[in-house]
Amino acid sequence: MIEEHQNIIYKICHIYRDTKEDQEDLFQDIVLQLLKAYPGFRNESKVSSWMYRIALNTAIAAFRKNKVPLDFKATIPEALHPIDSEPVSENQDKMFRALRTLSPTEKAVIALYLEDLSYGEIAEITGISENYVGVKINRIKTKLRKILN
Amino acid sequence: MKPMDIDDLKSNWKHAEIGNKDRNELAAITNIQNHPQLKSIRVKLVLEVVLLIIFLATYNNMFDGADKPLWANITLFAAVLCYILTDVIGYLTLKNPVQGDNLKSSLHLFYQKLNRIRLFSLVSSFLFGLAVLLFFATAFTEYRYIKFTVLFIILLIMIYLLHRNWTARTKQIKTASMEFKGADDDA
Numbered sequence: 001m002i003e004e005h006q007n008i009i010y011k012i013c014h015i016y017r018d019t020k021e022d023q024e025d026l027f028q029d030i031v032l033q034l035l036k037a038y039p040g041f042r043n044e045s046k047v048s049s050w051m052y053r054i055a056l057n058t059a060i061a062a063f064r065k066n067k068v069p070l071d072f073k074a075t076i077p078e079a080l081h082p083i084d085s086e087p088v089s090e091n092q093d094k095m096f097r098a099l100r101t102l103s104p105t106e107k108a109v110i111a112l113y114l115e116d117l118s119y120g121e122i123a124e125i126t127g128i129s130e131n132y133v134g135v136k137i138n139r140i141k142t143k144l145r146k147i148l149n
Numbered sequence: 150m151k152p153m154d155i156d157d158l159k160s161n162w163k164h165a166e167i168g169n170k171d172r173n174e175l176a177a178i179t180n181i182q183n184h185p186q187l188k189s190i191r192v193k194l195v196l197e198v199v200l201l202i203i204f205l206a207t208y209n210n211m212f213d214g215a216d217k218p219l220w221a222n223i224t225l226f227a228a229v230l231c232y233i234l235t236d237v238i239g240y241l242t243l244k245n246p247v248q249g250d251n252l253k254s255s256l257h258l259f260y261q262k263l264n265r266i267r268l269f270s271l272v273s274s275f276l277f278g279l280a281v282l283l284f285f286a287t288a289f290t291e292y293r294y295i296k297f298t299v300l301f302i303i304l305l306i307m308i309y310l311l312h313r314n315w316t317a318r319t320k321q322i323k324t325a326s327m328e329f330k331g332a333d334d335d336a
Contacts, residue, residue, distance in 0.1 A: 003175055011165055031175065033247050054247055057255050060325045061246035095161045104321065105328040108252060114162035127253025128329060141155050148158070 001047060002031055008051050008115075015099040015107050016059035026059060033058045045124075049117065053125045056108045098147045102140065109133065110140045187244060194240050201229050212284070221284045228273070228280035235273040239266045253329035260319065260326045267315040274311055278304040
């Protein structure tokens, strides 16, 4: 199941961590949390929704080796390149760098939106109301437009 | 390169194919022994527990425990046990960041737990430091109050640094939890 859906985990790692090493550490952390949570997985929700919930939760809450606080910049730092070994297109690189400038909660909401989950599903995973999901997505879109253009 | 809009973003997101680990690689990383961050916490935990147990087993002979007052011995023993217990609970808590059915409740619960661990950690470290200080202070003869005060101030500084460390560690979780909690009030 993890092999099949590993792209979900990788995408989360790319938006929550800057360096290749941190991304690999987070990947491992998420896989372990998924394995731990699997016995409690009920088929009431989609596998991808469940994986997103665990992965996002781990990305936000996981203990990090270096305790440097995340710095949310208004512009994308040019020097930061996400990964060395896995080829990502220029557009994908730009997308990940833009998404990394958002706050952890904004990253969670926009990741679920980009995955085409409904407002109801996003509300269920995040625990915020459907109304606020809409408000939040509009705010994030405005923020991203400024960053991307 | 043309400017990217939200639809482009969605398309790029969906077509991002970046996961390429095969079954063997995935099997290797599912071994908790290989987890880099938990491994460093576990090594610290094991090291501390072993050193403290060695200390408990030998302090009586090495530091003349029999000559010290009974209350100093009991306080030291209790403080060491309390410190070890807090270490173990802290490790088990950090290992399980997923606590609830959604992100909002999970982060809230996890932050509450970390806050409790932080309090236990500060109190047990203070008690441990104070117990060690009192144990050895019973042997001070000259300038005993000055020596005790200097060592006590050093202990307070160490507790302050520990507090700062915990605050930095939990800051991101607190911010995210508050953002999710405040979301519905904001809507």
